[in-house]
Amino acid sequence: MFNIFINNYRRKVKQNTIFDSTPNDFLIDHNQVVTANAAESTLQLKDIQQAIHNLPEIFRNPFLLYFDGFKYHEIADMLSEPLGTIKSRIHFARKLLKNQINRY
16 A cells, blocks of 8 residues: 555656645646647648558558557468568568658
8 A cells, every 4th residue: 555655646746737725725737728739730640641651561551450459460360471570560660650750
């Protein structure tokens, strides 16, 4: 119980909350005040989709199946490839995407 208390305490300390000294003693969360820029996120999403589309087909198909929620062994069965091959192709697809997206 002591360790759970310490872990929860440390987790709460890291959160961006402040104490409001109004009579109701509410905790105010800073993250609720932030508004998202939809135009910027749409542009980034288009860039990511374009980067995925530009992947070689050998990497794109396993990556998209994995992204859709399939397990490694299910993808290997669908594509009739060894499990290790599927894992390495997904790994290389991630590396290629990371390199392409870091350019922006």
